Amino acid sequence: MIRALCAAVLLTACSLSAAAPTPAPAPTSPPKAATLPGGNCTAMTAPPPQSAPPTSVNTLRQAYFCVLDNYYSGPAMDPKALLKSALAAYTQDLMRRGADRADLQLPALTGNRDTDWAAFAKVLGTGDPAALRAAITGMVAGLHDNHARWVRPAPPPQGGPTGTGIVGVSAEQGPQLDPAARPPLFITRVLPGSPAAKAGIRAGDIIVKVNGVPAFIGDTVNQGILDAFASGTVRLTLKRPTTGRTRTVELKEGPVTRPPQVATSKRLGDGVAYVQLPGFFEGAADQVIAKLQGKPKAVVLDLRGNGGGSPREVTRLLGAFAHGKVTSYFCPLEGDCAPNRTDDSVPLLGLRLVVLTDRGCASACEDFSAAVKGHGLGTLVGTRTAGAVSGPSDGYLLDDGSVLLLPKVRHLGPAREIIDTIGVPVDHHAPMTALDLATGRDPGVAKALSLL
Structure with a gap:
């Protein structure tokens, strides 16, 4: 996907x-x-x-x-x-x-x-x-x-990737800013060593204006501010939630280093493992499973900001928590839907599971989350997922070297429910705030630990 x-x-x-x-x-x-x-x-x-x-x-x-x-x-x-x-x-x-x-x-x-x-x-x-x-x-x-x-693929820029280094904002919803997002708009992730990091911009900083334009018009996020970041230079008016200080920063694109997509883990104490998975990339399921071989009693799987990836990785990771389950369906315009099933070649881990989600959890991430919720494999904590899971795309090459990505099928959840445009609701609402990020608090993890 x-x-x-x-x-x-x-x-x-x-x-x-x-x-x-x-x-x-x-x-x-x-x-x-x-x-x-x-x-x-x-x-x-x-x-x-x-x-x-x-x-x-x-x-x-x-x-x-x-x-x-x-x-x-x-x-x-x-x-x-x-x-x-x-x-x-x-x-x-x-x-x-x-x-x-x-x-x-x-x-x-x-x-x-x-x-x-x-x-x-x-x-x-x-x-x-x-x-x-x-x-x-x-x-x-x-x-x-x-x-x-x-x-339209472009050759990699000489000297490597460039950008501002701001790689996450609170109103992310798949390929757009979330129309349901509530003020304020704040930065959730900054790449180390990037122009944004060198300018002293941190996770939790509130974006008040972009090139002088408010981030919110009333209570509605301004979709147009994304265009400002494509110009090479952007002027941000930022507010630091811990101090209330407001400043204006002019950011110019520069070299950035994007870390490789890998699963990371740590122990939260009392037999609880925490694993963060940024995407369902090739080998993602095996990376997560390897992190859980130390026999913890439970795992908090953080899928916040996970933009999706391979349906095969979804069914393989689900196979570590259940066997013999239909995880989703791929349905053509006419004819029977094809069921996707857990990969039962994966040994069961036998762990309690809490999954952290947000509006940045899209596509294959929602496929996984819907199966966890639908089959009672664990508990979802955070906020509703993006609702960006229409179906996996195939690529088609045009004569100018550009590529059309088109889904041939529609995705349905394990109970044949429509998730696209709606998202997967959580069992426990625990949104991240700007102040949480600025002070290092994580309400999602705190709620997960209280449930375990």
């Missing part, structure tokens, strides 16, 4: 991966893949080539047919809706650049995907590359699917 935190991570070098299928090793030549019907997009079997032609009208054509042929509900979609979303985004991009065209309007469409595309392409003519990129983005956004993305 897609790691869904890229938009909220605030790094220019944010990575986005589809965990089904597992990415192949880097090729020595551009990947070869079987041509799919309709739009000539190709199923991804390796990373995209590092050089490719610019985005063209043909790229948009490929994306259009690729969605209709391969997206979960593509075969049943009205192609007119896709073309409407595409042209709306195309014209908006032109208008922003003062380049609108008097002859550019949506032609009469019939609902026949081939004749409609021919009429649409005639209106576009040779097309404007920047507006065509906007059109593909708008067409995919029109699907309203948190696991459907259009990605």
Whole structure:
């Protein structure tokens, strides 16, 4: 499943991966893949080539047919809706650049995907590359699917990743800021040695304004502030919760070092182990299981901020806590749902389990949490999960080297319940506050220990 935190991570070098299928090793030549019907997009079997032609009208054509042929509900979609979303985004991009065209309007469409595309392409003519990129983005956004993305891979920056170093905020909800978030907006994680760390920014600092714009408009978080972090320089008005001091800091992107994704652990005393898992990356389940071989009586598994990963890692880790259980279902548009089951080759640990979740727990993290709750394998503490678990995505290569990520199936929980857009509710509400972070308190861990 897609790691869904890229938009909220605030790094220019944010990575986005589809965990089904597992990415192949880097090729020595551009990947070869079987041509799919309709739009000539190709199923991804390796990373995209590092050089490719610019985005063209043909790229948009490929994306259009690729969605209709391969997206979960593509075969049943009205192609007119896709073309409407595409042209709306195309014209908006032109208008922003003062380049609108008097002859550019949506032609009469019939609902026949081939004749409609021919009429649409005639209106576009040779097309404007920047507006065509906007059109593909708008067409995919029109699907309203948190696991459907259009990605244009960029070569790694010389000298390594760059960014501000702010890699977590309190209002994270999968790929956006949480519309249900309550004030204040505060920083939850800063990378050591990053520009933010060097500027004295700490976890718990409250973001009052971004480039002079309030983080909240009334009680609603301002989604537009994310755009400010993409400009290379951002001005933050911050409040330190322990002192009440307010200051303004101008941050410029600089080199950052992202630590590798690994499970970390510590003992909380009295036979309770604490394991933090930042994602369901390849090998994640075995890392967690290895941390629990010292025979603790219980484990607090911290999945806060876990943006997801591989469904295979989910079923393997669940296999350490139960056997013979259906963990979730993957359902096509038509036909029977395919059950996912615990990996019963994993020895049972026999431990009491408390899982810490928050709105940053998305995708595969929600898959795991729903199974724990649905089968009574443990207790959930923290806040409701993100509700960003529409279904695992497959990648499709377009002729400009970009990639469409499209789910073929829909995810349902172990009782066939819909979790996408809703999230998994916790058993005990224990949100983290700015003051908690600033003073080193952890209400989630405290509640977990009280339950154990």
